Amino acid sequence: MIPTKNPEGKGMGNRVTSFKQQRPQSDHKHMEPQATEDDFWGPTGPVATEVIDREKNLYRVQFPGAGYYHCPNIGLCFVVTREATIEIGFCAWSQHLDKTPLQESHMVAGPLFDIKAEQGAVAAVFLPHFVDLREGQVDTSWFRVAHFQEHGVVLEVPARVEQCYTVLENPSFSPIGVLLRIMSAVGHLIPITSVTLIYYYLNLQDVTLHLYLIPNAEAIQKAIDEQEMRFQFVRIHKPPPVDSLYIGSRYIVSASKNLEIIPKELELCYRSPRESQLFSEIYVGHMDSEIKLKITDKKTGNLKWEALLNPGDLRPAQPMIPAVHKDAPALLHFVDQHREQLVARVTSVDPLLDKLHGLVLSEEEYEEVRAETTTQKKMRKLFSSSRSWTRACKEQVYRALKETHPHLIMELLEQSGGVSVGS
Incomplete structure (x- = not known):
């Protein structure tokens, strides 16, 4: 038996709304210069996030007081009632979901977080999801939040579901993430929002590209950015696919020129930020003219995404400079x-x-x-x-x-x- 908890969306709604309204729109112009991409933003500006273990993606943040706090780079939001210390980690769904029958009836719809917080300090948590609600194919009543506990898994009905977030009020914490019930009328064709990530490595005039097609989850993008940066690949920013794509579907990568692409076929799937992500490696060689990259649906042949790459796109975005002090960072934008x-x-x-x-x-x-x-x-x-x-x-x-x-x-x-x- 898998117990289901239903908070019915009562009790904290007004308090959550009032905290969100306190969020400043332009107070960051008064901030101190220590803000980083991993910071949370709250009523008084950035709140530093401490990296406990970079390899394991473990973080700690101490919120100075009550309010709404959002971290764009991790994708989490919290409403806290007082000063609170919260630890955030990432888990692999496969380690937990494979031990339950849920994998037959539910689809992963967002990252699985391991959150630790003081009891009663968090009034609401906003868990990110990548299900596309715009086309009306998905009913928000299909959303569940899975809590993996010692005695088993508990499914909770969220207080509400927004375009990018599933909201729990008065939450308890354990490994926690968003699942979507798979309805027989829809099957596995659940529309999701996705992103394409392109990275290049420039060795004299030889250019190599890495192309990813992933669900739109900030935590996964962050992990890929860090992985590619370690190998000195630089990201090229191009628009994401406009239409919804589908988990489990296969897509063909092609180019306007006869380039070597390995593999030419990518499956759109969810892998946790700590797992290796699928990508196509594209060998361009000497790039002296524009190249158009395309992604098409293998089953229908329909064009799902295209981008135009120019030689000017391959200008390093993060030039190396000598460090002025021994403790100063050697890499600045x-x-x-x-x-x-x-x-x-x-x-x-x-x-x-x-x-x-x-x-x-x-x-x-x-x-x-x-x-x-x-x-x-x-x-x-x-x-x-x-x-x-x-x-x-x-x-x-x-x-x-x-x-x-x-x-x-x-x-x-x-x-x-x-x-x-x-x-």
């Missing part, structure tokens, strides 16, 4: 490394802001920067929010600068030892 020069030498800020509007800057931030009276004040105002930028945001800023001030960016790249491809 371009916009961090050249902040002073960019503030002093960027001459046309409004076109830059137009490219960042909606991608990096909110409407409020966009208007605040534009309201400054000089270009240098505008750039300082723009960089005042840079402490909250993820690496993806910094990449957007870098690309916008490349388009609006190409000669300045080329000069700064050459100063820092950056590589110019195809120019």
Whole structure:
């Protein structure tokens, strides 16, 4: 027997809503400069996340007081009632799910977290899922949250299901994650949101690409980023598939040129962040012109995703610079490394802001920067929010600068030892 707990969505709803409304929209402009991608964001700004074990993906965070806290890089949100210390780890579904009959009746719909928190400190937890609710094919009543405990697994009906999150109120913790009941009328064809990740390694003029097709789970993307970075592969940011894809379906990877692609077929499946992820390796060789990559459904032949790669896309996003102090990091993003020069030498800020509007800057931030009276004040105002930028945001800023001030960016790249491809 698998007991089911139903909180009926009562009790904490108003308190959760009030905490979410306290979340500041632009307070990060006052933050200290220690913010990192793994930090949680709360009512007073970033809260540092301590890495307990990088290899095992174990983290600890201490929230300073009541409020709503969100970590974009891990994908978790908490509403806490007081100061609280929370430990977060990742588990493999296979180690727990394979021991139950649930694998025949339920589908994994998000990462499996191992969360430890003080009893009563957490009013709500927002667990990420990648099921696509936009097309109306999935009923939110099919969602369950699995708790793997010593005596077995407990399935809990969530208080509510949002587009990207499943919400538990007054939660208890053990290895915990989102499952979806598989209905016989739908079978295994559950639409999910997915992402494509492309990485390149540049060895003189020989280019090698790694292409991933995965469910849209921040924790998996983070693990892949870290793995590829260790092998000196750099990520190229391209839009994800627009249409829903399906877990278990197979997709064909192809290119506009006759390139060596191994393997040419990828199965869209969920693997925990600690497991090796499937990818296609694409040998390009000398890249002197654009290449179009495509992903098509093996069964129907329908085009599901395509992206155009130009030689200019292969410009290193993270130039290496000498460390000034022995304890200083040797690897900085371009916009961090050249902040002073960019503030002093960027001459046309409004076109830059137009490219960042909606991608990096909110409407409020966009208007605040534009309201400054000089270009240098505008750039300082723009960089005042840079402490909250993820690496993806910094990449957007870098690309916008490349388009609006190409000669300045080329000069700064050459100063820092950056590589110019195809120019």
